[in-house]
Amino acid sequence: MSRKNRHKGLLPAAVIAAMLTVTACSTAAPEEAKTPETGGVMEVSTVRASDPYLKFDLGETFDNNAVYAAYEKETGVKITNKWVADGSQFAEKLKMSIASNEIPDFFPVDAAQLQQLIEADMILDLTPVYDKVATENTKKMMTMDGGLQMKSATFDGKLMAIPSTSNPYYAQFLWVRTDWLKKLNLPEPKTMEDVAKIAEAFKTKDPGGTGKAYGLAFNKNLFDGALGVTGFLNGYHAYTNQWLDDGTGKLQFGDIQPQMKDALRGLQDLYKKGLIDPEFAVKDATKASEMLYNDSIGMVYGAEWMPAQLASGAVKDGKVVQEWGVFPLPSSDGKPAKSQIGLGVDKYYVVSKKAKHPEAVIKLLNHWIVVNNSQSEESKVYEFGKDKVEKSSNYWLLNPIFVNNQTNNNGEVLPDAIANKDESKLQTKDQKTRYGRAMKYVNGDTSLWWEYLISGPNGAVSLYPEMKKNNQFEQNKFYGAPTPTMVEKGAILNKKRDEVFVKIIMNQVPVDEFDKFVADWKSMGGNEITKEVNNWYSKNK
Template identity: 65%
Template structure:
């Protein structure tokens, strides 16, 4: 199961279905990346989902729902009447009703209107900014005692696997005011390289940023794909995210490149003096932008990248015009559109930790791992029902049985690419996994006994198909196999090759007022610098303007928060 709303939207529908499969059966931010902290507790989540008295009586809770174009109902079903809602009533003793259902284009506005008019359902998803608004307006329930009483120990353990930061982000003045839509923060960026081209041009594997730029120049000028016109590296108009998949975790992103120079866009990090600084305006960013500008001037970057989404830019990769790209762990599912033709592998790709300027593995930037929260209205008559839904979901999403497949596939319990799991009204996801320790070894030795989780079993099965000659699932080997991205993660994790965002609080007043404007200015000037439309010295002017127009005030407010939350 995964958040399709944050999926790889830029592929064709058929390719999208491949990506869906690649993401396994868990949160897209977790399962698609496939690896995280190697916690010793990464065994299957334990049943039962409910406390002994949970099913004594059925309670009713209302919510609001966002429809999805990829969700296909079973015959005779809809959002109000379906097998998932029936299963929650049967298994958790909670009857779910919908106050309203809206499509993606209307959902956010309807949530805003519900907040503005204090016409809330019993529970609903909101953003971090909306959570803060609801707390200040005293419209939502303090969940501290409710959670303590009704959450199972299994749930309590599950929700703090990241060390507790995501739960802490939902806490105000010591009170738990929401349930975070948890996800895995450890989504590394990797460098993906056409290794057949490296061999053809007799180039070494990349270890430094200079190696990366040398490879890019060779790929662009020597045209190993034989197309007549090649580029060095793929980027697209989404800049740092690379796709609709979520913060810093997309295909064709600038993020991995910037991180190689120690530059961290959007990130607040400790500068070593105990103060938080914004990565967008640090000197390392100027150095990284200058390197990109130099590449652009040499013709190593597609001159139309700023108007192309990752589908359009991806066509250059699929058609042998680009063989170097940054992206997350699920990238092979994306690359498969060009790498596999008629069940034959026609492009050879390798994966590497992001290089840095000094030759050590770079540090990938990491966010909090959650963007949204579930809040409970102060008017809710059966708020304990929300916690029961939470308990139940954690069990069924992490311990698949033949019976509970209904939550993922519907009443026939058969996978059919219908995204039926979207009917689950409250979803949280594993914040860690140990795929990198388990899967490469299990696949190499064909040892199924090593597998611990539903996700690992699914990945292992696909890898075995690929090893058996079914190249429709070729991508799983490059994700989970002995030479796949997962195999690199344990060492990256052990040596802390990541930079986490130190600010996980609600947006500060200056952020609410100024950040959107400043981010727009940032994106405009960064693109102009990269495309050599302005001098690199425009970066210094941007920094001065950023500070003056609200950046200094944001920094002050963030550090006031940091002083209380270190």
């Protein structure tokens, strides 16, 4: 039921929604309806973005639907929409609403907008109402990460928003055609040297027989969650768009560190050997994926959900025709590679100072946490609509507040449960959903091959326990709102970075061009950004 937006989307929303269901740690029954002391209903307004994958039941709309009706019945809170905009126009319309101070009672914003609203004194300090109305279950759920995500919404000791929490531990992995490894008698990749050797073998020996083979798949959006270079960079201990501790208690920007130059040199070497599609810089992820589907490329970096992307080529006419395996990020120097992760918050829910019933928003939060973690028949209305039956309608999108669990033990539970066909090990709704899909694959439903490769005995989630044990995650240390100079110059600096990195990879300029990029980055605003970030860090360690 949850949507994960930390990585740029490559899959249809319907597929992502179906796959990335929320991990639960509580199975409490829904709370009884609680209405105001007057016995009336509390009305709160919000704004919504439409979604092409949300299909309404007959007679229902954004303003009149089973999900809103269920909230009103169960919590005494009536949700109304101040406006609904097309998804592509939502951000601009919200920007205009904020600028004109025509905001609803509560609504989602990004970190920069949160800062803007605080400075404009337009939103409420939620500290007292949250302390009073949030249940103990809610307070526990919202701080399972140690409190960092809630801290990101706290300014001068005041809780100014509810973070849209989620589990930040989503790693990059290396995905390889294991049928090709067997065919060519190649070892599983453990080092970056192995990656280069496998890429060369896949290119020169062309196990797919296409006559146009390459070693590694990338696309023009360098930092996509799939077919991007992030996992490759992490193998060199290079972290893009991350603020890292420099060892002296200050933060430094990952894009300009020496490790990044080493990683770019590694990519340029692969390109010069013809192991990377020379047209990658003009292909988006969808177009680049075609080379995976048609057997031209058999190795790619991608997130946990990568199998859902691979399925279009791996399963044809009801048969699995490609065998893929998932591997931890190979390292360039023998030290375990760390996968970079963010805070796990992509937006915040704020409450207008004009809202008559701010407590109603916390009631919605309480209720969402309960029903989202419930396996009850009653809670299915929030996921599937009034008939409570899965029909690919994405009714979960109608819930006005999404907060998801900040951690999970899927890696410890799912692979073992699936291998032994043991449902007794399952603890959460998410685990039961994933288990059910994986078992359908085991029993012959090849359309769910992707779930087995994610959650099965040798799937992506099976690698997490060891990664957590070995601390193989590099978390961004900066989680504040964009600094003034970031807002002013960040887009220009990022564009320059992307241009230089692509030119280096494609051998259009020497690797030493990186040094000029670093100097330009610093002089064009990077030094000022670094000062601003460290000023923030000194107050938020």
